[in-house]
Amino acid sequence: MKPPLGLRTLLACIGGPKPEMVYDFWRMVWQEHCSSIVMITKLVEVGRVKCSRYWPEDSDMYGDIKITLVKTETLAEYVVRSFALERFHFTAWPEHGVPYHATGLLAFIRRVKASTPPDAGPVVIHCSAGTGRTGCYIVLDVMLDMAECEGVVDIYN
Secondary structure (H helix, E strand, O other): OOOOHHHHHHHHEEEOOOHHHHHHHHHHHHHOOOOEEEEOOOOEEOOEEOOOOOOOOOEEEEOOEEEEOOEEEEOOOEEEEEOOOEEEEEOOOOOOOOOOOHHHHHHHHHHHHHHOOOOOOOOEEEEOOOOHHHHHHHHHHHHHHHHHHHOOOOOOO
16 A cells, blocks of 8 residues: 555645746655646735746746646646646645635545545645645545545544
């Protein structure tokens, strides 16, 4: 049995990259063999820039790393962009708030799990600061794994 996603993501729990860190971000993704990126912030929220747009419209070089957009799939509450890896962008979770419906978030988490190969590196998960929404996502993921494997959810442990 593979470890729960939450345990594999602790290394990659980060804030969204600023413009001067985009190359380092992609280098980390390459170096750690990440096949999925989970973004849980909008680029701009409440009039403030929360994260740099670190993916290309078509194809672009980030240092010595070429990233090419292959496909974009826009759904009601999230966007999936496919490159040489998949990048998931959940758009229905406002800063200092909660998603309006849990069903969209749960479907999103299930899709990330299903799209991440068992031999892949850590999943990169980020919001704007790498604390609130990112931590909640990881806890939800671990609890869903626990519920599936053990039939119970033990939040305290």
